[in-house]
Amino acid sequence: MRIRVLSGPLMACLLLAAGCGGGGGGTSATPSTAQQGFPYTVHNCGVTTTYRRPPARAVTMNQHTTEIMLALGLRESMVGTAYMDDAILPEYASAYGSVKVLAEHYPSQEVLLSAEPDFVYGGFSSAFDQSKGLGRDALAKDGINTYLNVENCAAGPVTTATDDEEITTIGRIFGVPARAKALTARMDATVAAVRARLAGVRPVKVSVYDSGTRSAFTAGGAGIGNNMIEQAGGVNVFADLNKSFGDVSFEQVAQRAPDVIVIYDYGDTTLASKKAFLLSNPALKDVPAVKNKRLVVLPLTSTVLGVRVPAAIQTLAQGLHPEAFR
Structure with a gap:
């Protein structure tokens, strides 16, 4: 990325x-x-x-x-x-x-x-x-x-409401606002159903691993990734990073001790390679997510503003709180 x-x-x-x-004498259904x-x-x-x-x-x-x-x-x-x-x-x-x-x-x-x-x-x-x-x-x-896509220039935190706004705007540009309204309603319903499942759960500490071997490229607090974690019943341990993505050291990851690491799967580095790297990294050996092998995987396209966000929130919630989905 x-x-x-x-x-x-x-x-x-x-x-x-x-x-x-x-035809029709100048009248039209268009x-x-x-x-x-x-x-x-x-x-x-x-x-x-x-x-x-x-x-x-x-x-x-x-x-x-x-x-x-x-x-x-x-x-x-x-x-x-x-x-x-x-x-x-x-x-x-x-x-x-x-x-x-x-x-x-x-x-x-x-x-x-x-x-x-x-x-x-x-x-x-x-x-x-x-x-x-x-x-x-x-x-x-x-x-x-x-x-x-407005995630690239949003003035404040990007949320599922921003996702709705993106789709609504594209619908307006192309003259299909009703389609956009129906689509965002379905998306919002999916998120609402997830939130209902998570009622009363205790938030889980989460860190994102996008890429990197010398440092971890992670999700900060400004992008949709942070809001997805919140909606899925988690707390992003790097939410204080005031941008969508940024580099942190693996020592910082260890200090913040996430219970779950979310891997963004894309590019030339295979998912298997990313998992192996995290699980064998000496700096992370005492991190609960590594000790318990609690790794949740999301494809990159599910972690940016688009139609996949609600389903990705559900996948993430199931990984963070499996007991709520049994």
């Missing part, structure tokens, strides 16, 4: 077919852009954009943005995707299979522009690399609107 616009009459015809020669909630102005990570109609040629960069789009039923609005960390969720596999994969990681400027997107949705700041001509300002000059 250490880690041109189509416009004018053609676009109007694509989006508002009834206004381009449809809502106008005003009825869909346009124009709609979004302030996103320092960039302000006014949408007068839904994007029609979107490219998603990073898996969690791709799955949000597919969960909202927006496959027909996508012309490309890039950078997957995990297998696509089974319920979106068919739709995802019909979207062109532009690159294994991030596409070059040339490849991205060849898809003729009118909207690029990035999951991480690295999606908009200025040095590669993919900065948001540069894309705007090519007539391409952009949106960055």
